[in-house]
Amino acid sequence: MKLNIDGLLVYFPYDYIYPEQYSYMLELKRTLDAKGHGVLEMPSGTGKTISLLSLIVAYQKAYPLEVTKLVYCSRTVPEIEKVVEELRKLMDYYTKQTEAKNDFLALALSSRKNLCIHPEVSALRFGKEVDGKCHSLTASYIRAQHHSNPSQPVCQFYEEFDAVGRQVPIPPGIYNLDDLKDFGRRKGWCPYFLARYAILHANIVVYSYHYLLDPKIADLVSKELAKKSVVVFDEAHNIDNVCIDSMSVNITRRTLDRCQTNVETLQNTISRIKETDAAKLREEYSRLVEGLKEANVARETDMYLSNPVLPDEILQEAVPGSIRTAEHFVGFMKRFLEYLKARLRIHHVVQESAPQFLKDIYEKVCIDRKPLRFCAERLRSLLRTLEIADIADFSAITLISHFATLVSTYSKGFTIIIEPFEDRTPTIANPVLHFSCMDPSIAIKPVFGRFQSVIITSGTLSPLDIYPRILDFRPVTVASFTMTLARTCLCPLIVGRGNDQVAMTSKFETREDFAVIRNYGNLLLEMSAIVPDGIVAFFTSYIYMENIVASWYEQGILENIQRNKLIFIETQDAAETSMALEKYQEACENGRGAILLSVARGKVSEGIDFVHHYGRAVIMFGVPYVYTQSRILKARLEYLRDQFQIRENDFLTFDAMRHAAQCVGRAIRGKTDYGLMIFADKRYARADKRGKLPRWIQEHLTDGSLNLTIDETVQLGKHFLRQMAQPFRQEDQLGLSLLTLEQLQSEDMLQKIAQIAQQA
């Protein structure tokens, strides 16, 4: 249908529309008009993606000079591909309606692992290996060697692309990862570099957060994206953690050992080259003297990881003399390494700030701040000069150099924690140096600064005001949309007690309590008897799940559950879990029914949807607080309190509730879907917890479902499931939660729609 959104003609590729989609588009339009940033919360399964795409594409078509590009960031590869498919649907609709040839170029970009078509390289299993192998076939000096010595293998796809691929622009169209690969195969071009090149002039780019938020990668990939772009972060409820992750470094003893080997290799290579090709080193030196930051003109293929600090922090001056020659630099790295080793040899926990660390390093081994800042750049230059083939082998020393650059660049927002052992195993020495970023706004700041509109959206962003605070930006729109429903297809229940009236909670003091564990077991057992098909249960942590499973096993609860459903359990091994997950779906599919025991904050809770019969009930055992004893977390909480005036408890609860909401939200993926959401902890009933749930869940939490026993839960659940199992047709929804164009245009409907968005 064709919509009129505040004066903008929007093509929407469906015959019907949800009221909240209309409302969402209105808010989005306002944000774009104001050229500002926005925070929008809308439940999953209400067609957020298509609304976003429809509006922004229409905006781009209407004002091609105002918005030149849409950069759509999502979290996982399947999600990226889903977005592109939705976009394809939209574009097909455009072509059908306007009968004009599509002149839009949209493409997905992913890592080499997902795009490589080289027969040998793409066969490798891990992304790191693919990157390394690719580098060893495409680096500029390898290709130079190939000229003089044709037996030196190169990647023919890259050669082909380099020869002709840049002159001919990729024809307009929608390119998903597989389409890019097909196109690459047809032309004989490397799809990865083709995509990286094509994003510069593409109208829409879909890729992962890291390509924009991680400075090491963003500098390579997204440096030249136009300022007049709209950036969308979908599924952004965890964006602060992504930001923090992209700036943090951990160093273990193993890292240092591997780094030691790297240094030795470098030393040997240098002395060998000195004998054979000393001119090369001299040339590098003279270039560095001349003040060229990089000794060679870097080609796209040579870059493995860019500088870990943000672009505006990178020093635009010559590399200091003390690390200019190759030997001196290696010597410098050696000294730095020895210093780190010494620091890891401690027996007590140390926490210090970056300036403290710099002071200490200056006193102990006389290393200045300035050369440290150039560490990353200098190492890159050296690796290139030495023509190191397999750069992946040098990951350890690269990591150390990144640490050096980061620690000497940022004096605020970071902390250094050295732990000699893990808390759980105090007898086993396993020293780790955490260089941890505490301020998510550091990594995302350039994004807000550079692009005219940044939209942060997700199904769970409550409470809405906290994101602008922790990410430090001023949004022009902040809104939460509810899900209009013709039937209440979600049923949140808070179970607080067992049938024996013992309180159910995962509170630290009572979580190992026999009665609590038994009651949790009984809850699952009872639910397994009444819920059809699939049940997903989430625990607060992996260790807690292991313990509970073990004691359920001893008590025979699991055996009884097995009478009703098959049991699958998430493990720490991703491959094993994938297998379990597929078997789980298979069991749901063939009618047997199954239970998946999983962990909040785990991979399953973040990336897998349990649509329809794959998840008829979600049980959240306990409140998924982050492990509060972690020193990194404590440091971060302190920082939040001091810098952003966010109280520790508020943040912890916010964090726990967003994960709980994520977990339970996995089961509802649309208005035709339905599922029970069981919060099994009495603490959920408290206003401070409940109030932090997304609005679309909160409004279905009645006072009657706040502190239920297991029996009551079973009764309510049975009733709900029976009601939901009745046929649900489109006519039932029409006019309420599903609108035709005429219904949408009616005056009172527009008034109703205005109430859907709740401004924060």
Place this chain on the structure above:
Amino acid sequence: MHYINIIITMASLSEEVLLVVKRVRQRKQDGTLYLMAERIAWGPEGKDRFTVSHLYADIRCQKISPDGKAKIQLQLVLHTGESTTFHFSNESTALKDRDVAKELLQQLLPKFKKKANKELEEKNRMLQEDPVLFQLYKDLVVSQVISAEEFWANRLSLNSVEHSLSNNNKQEVGISAAFLADIRPQTDGCNGLRYNLTTDIIESIFRTYPTVKQKYAENVPHNMTEKEFWTRFFQSHYFHRDRINTGLQDIFSECAKEDEKGLKSMVTQGVKNPMVDLLSLEDKTLDEGYGTATVPTTSNSSNKSLRENSNSAIIKRFNHHSAMVLAAGLRKAEAPSDQASETSSTDGNSRDSDLFQPPLKKVKLQEAIEYDDLQGDSVRKTISLNLKKSDRYSHGPIPLQSQHYSTSQDIINSISIIQHEMRSYKPRLTQVMSSSAASSAITALSPGGVLMQGGGQQTINQLVPTDVQSELKHLYTAAGELLRHFWSCFPVSTPFLEEKVVKMKSNLEKFQMTKLRPFQEKIQRQYLSTNLTGHLEEMLQAAYNKFQAWQTRRMMRKT
């Protein structure tokens, strides 16, 4: 249905008599009740023949008079709805007699019931589900063109061919996931444990864990008794997976290793559905060392406590167990269809390794982005036609004579040629037709014209009233059915078929007489074009010709 009162003299009775009850009255007549292997019979006192005899298969149920009633009776209700009542009149033992008879019947009836009912139900179901068949049944059987048996004889077999997979090996009963839980050990009071094993459980164990079955085959009975085998099984670490210590002599440690291997191979095989592949979920190829998450501790399993190890062993075990149970259920179903599952049966992986990754991914992606309620009703999900040879579908069956096919390229070419010609067409005005010839050509080409006869068929639904149409349709289906029977007799290779073909021919004639003729007369009366039935007659004629040819050939062979 067709139950028969068989009257057999006692003398010729060679059936096994299971029970004889004397002094049983039926219709106010004293007599004796006999329960035999396949039927129940009753004969009046002093006579040597049965006046009542029912096959067990014909009996729907038995009813007894309530306790305390004066008359002690047993009533048999037949499928036909009729019933027979027996009155046990021996004062002293009447109740006991009745109960004995009832008990025996209770055991016997279900055995026969299944067989009879299934067939009946099947027929009933087919008639209910298929209105065309029902009409056919009415046309042919009720009007007694052919007998019910003949009608079904062909039908049921046909049906069973279609459903051979689903019917013959009926759906395999899956394995309860909790079968191990059913072997709850009981203390026997003197410091020991007793496990109750049933054949079902053993079957479940074997099906779920093929390695145990293999061990069983290897060791029992040459190395140990069955009892010893199971004792060891329950003692083994294999059964108590959470206990880490393992005896060296444990014959099941190998099984555990096998399982481990199976699990590993399942894991390395990866998953087919890209949407659940957690390994390729993240689009990040950074090394460990970046980020706040601590380096996973799985690498140093040595510093894990014993308890943690056993915990993760339990978890592994549950995953494996569930996968095996799931696979055991599916294995049977797949076994006949593909050989590939042969290899996968040991690792609990029920799927065959196919190379259809990209389409599956596409499908899953499409599924994931679909909002069926936003879509208009125009998009209905349809079942795709599974064609082995699509060209046969589009061209239909063709005679084997060489025929010139025009490829689509040819067609496109010819169209473009015609278009080209049309574009450059110039009327030669000197050589035009006379106006009368032109107008007659136009009439001939207009609907109803001489040359448009062929197209006249399309208007049949306007020309002919609907009742006649539907009658015609019925005639067609009936004739089709009869002809199918007829043609299925060829080649006539057995005496049975010979007999049948003759009968079918007479059936066809009967059909022509009783059904087709009246219909023809009817349409004649309504002044409709008689060639409505022309095709039907042609079909019949073809069958007669075939029959004639066959008969003359047979005669010649005989002489």
